[in-house]
Amino acid sequence: MHSQYRLSSFLIMKKICLLVTLLISLVAVKSNAQDKFATWQALGAFHTVMSETFHPAEKGQFDPIKQRSGEMVDKAALLEKSAIPAQFDKPEIRAALKTLKSKTTALNKIVLKKAKNEKINAALVSVHDTFHEIVGLCTEDKESH
Secondary structure: OHHHHHHHHHHHHHHHHHHHHHHHHHHHHHHHHHHHHHHOHHHHHHHHHHHHHHHHHHOOOOHHHHHHHHHHHHHHHHHHHOOOOHHHOOHHHHHHHHHHHHHHHHHHHHHHOOOOHHHHHHHHHHHHHHHHHHHHHOOOOHHHO
16 A cells, blocks of 8 residues: 555656646747747737737637738738847748738738638748748747747
8 A cells, every 4th residue: 555655656756747847848939939020029919919910810810810911911911021139030031921922912912802711821830830930930949849
């Protein structure tokens, strides 16, 4: 009985250590992303609009993107024209910024034509994927993204 108690305590401690390690890793990844946004303010500004429109759409709420698609185009244009921090200034990022601007413009046109939510969602997901491509390219440690 005493050995079962030790084994049970050991397993509980092992699980706690694993959970703490996981939480620390998640905080580090979030911190790394926040550092990018602090270093490159235009990226952070775009992220704000992306987050406030994409996450509601995931839940079937399309009013935020319908109301802010023009703002998203503006933020993508500002991001493309912004001074890219030296550590992120790569041809791949510049190309992805052009793609982001193009995709946000296409999304806005779809919204203005009052397309069905499914079509808006597909375009928004594409914009989101391109945004995450840019964030990934800004990450030295590809494993943390």
